Amino acid sequence: MNIYRKFQTLKFSVLTVFVASTLLVMGNVYAKKPFSAAEKEDQMNMLMAAVKKGDDLWHNPGLGTNGLACGNCHPDGSASNPHTWPKYQTNLGKVGTLREMINWCIAVPMLGKPLALDSEDMISMEAYVMYTHRGVAIAPAKDEQHGAVPVVSGPGYPNADAGNR
Amino acid sequence: MKNISRREFLGVSLKTGAATMFAGMFAPTATSMMGLGGIVHASTKKISPFTFAVLTDAHLYDIPNHKFDAILEKGVADVNSIKPRPDFVLYAGDLGQSGKEAELIKGKKILDKLKVPYKIIPGEHDYYLDMGKAWRGLFGDEHWSFDHNGSHIIGMNSILVEDFWSMASLTPKERMGRMEELECHRCGLWGVGEKQLDWLEKDVKKLSPDTPIIIMTHSPLWDYYPRWNFQTLDAPEIRMILRKFEKVMAIHGHVHQVVYNSVGNINSAGLLSTSWPWPYPPVELPYPDIRMNRVDPGDFEDGLGSHKIDVASSFDGEIDYRAFSDLLPENVKRGVKL
Secondary structure, eight states, rough: HHHHHHHHHHHHHHHHHHHHHHHHHHSSSSSSSOOOOHHHHHHHHHHHHHHHHHHHHHOOOOGSSSSSHHHOOOOOGTSGGGGOOSSEEETTTEEEEHHHHHHHHHHSSOOOOOOTTTTTTHHHHHHHHHTTTTTOOOTOOOOOOOOOOOOSSSSSSSSSSTOOO | OOOOOOOHHHHHHIIIIIHHHHHHOOOOOGEEEEEEEOOOOSSSOOOOOEEEEEOOOBBBBBBTTTHHHHHHHHHHHHHHHHHHOEEEEEEOOBSSSSSSHHHHHHHHHHHHHHHHHHEEOOOHHHTTTTHHHHHHHHOOOOSSEEEEETEEEEEOOBBBOOOOSSSTOOOOHHHHHHSSSOOOSSSSOOOOHHHHHHHHHHHHHHHHHTTTTEEEESSOSOOBBBGTSSOTTHHHHHHGGGGGGOEEEEEOOOSOOOEEEEEEEEEEOOOBBBSOOOOOOOOOOOOOSSOOOOOOOOOOTTTTTEEEEEEEOOOEEEEEEEEEOOOOOHHHHTTTEO
């Protein structure tokens, strides 16, 4: 190997080490720093606010016109089986999503007006149902009726305002 | 000096060593876990066999031509079609949804089409708008008993909660609104209360232990899932009072599902509603074979039904869940021993 090539290789190695160290020092180019405890708390609080809004809507007969609310048949979100969606659902006649099934329930048994699938209300109801089934293994199309996470007391989720209903 | 209440007394006895005895007495035994249904406690007293029917949980709304009106009508017509005709009908509570008098009047009009006499108890949905005033005006006493063909039949109001509304300054409508929610965690656990326990004690005092007893409450007389008030707070006291009898059949509404338990001398069955079915709570069933299938939400009659109960001369009972749609596994279709 001639001296020129040796020099080139050395130059490349030095540059590589320099760039890599710079990136490591900057720390946020290729990988993000873990969220701080305060950031995580903020994010969880925002989720819990959505869960509470979803809980309120879930028990609100105002989504329908015949007095029924989602909670009449699905206490704690039970039997909505969020871990099985998307799946082929006979009532929808296609492979659909949990949100579409929520809309089907609003429209058919509750005689109400379906929500926009990406509306804040719909996302909140999805957040409520997913939270009450946290930890349940994802099982697409599994033919089972799954209960929510058991609740001994309280609303079933951490929220300072929860339980005023 | 303050009189010690029955609950306090029982609490004390439990703490002072009686707990083991209770656990042994009330837990299902190995024998009771075999077969469909619990121990068959044959009664030594022979009675004249009879049949009665049960309806419950219509949850009628004050909305004209609501779909639940037609389902209660169907339940009444189904009971009227049973041949030979049942001797009487029991109704296990929640005739209305929001405690409105109009709901109860509508329900009474439908129940009055029954061709045999019926006895009824209140559920929480009938009660917490006016604390049972309209219900009592239409149906009378919240607890009662009568004798039939040698057996003694009891109905009690099991949905009495401690006052959670006064401190929170809730209006009657708000109070009712909270009680309407199965997961209401501000409402607390319910039971029959001291007055009814005293009444029950007196009511059965003179009966001999071989008297067959049938007891109906809105909620189960065993701890199923307290979160949804699938329980009766003073069930241990009730079981204590009824302990002297050879055999007790218990039926309860509120759970809107097929469920069964055998606790001590009491075999107990949950009932189908005529409104909507409820999923099983996230606990193990004491008798996992006695259950209903999952329900099709597109079939508004699925998960609902009426019931016929046959009582033999030995006081062996059998409950026939008369589901309005294809709901039951074959073993339950054949009838469940009570």
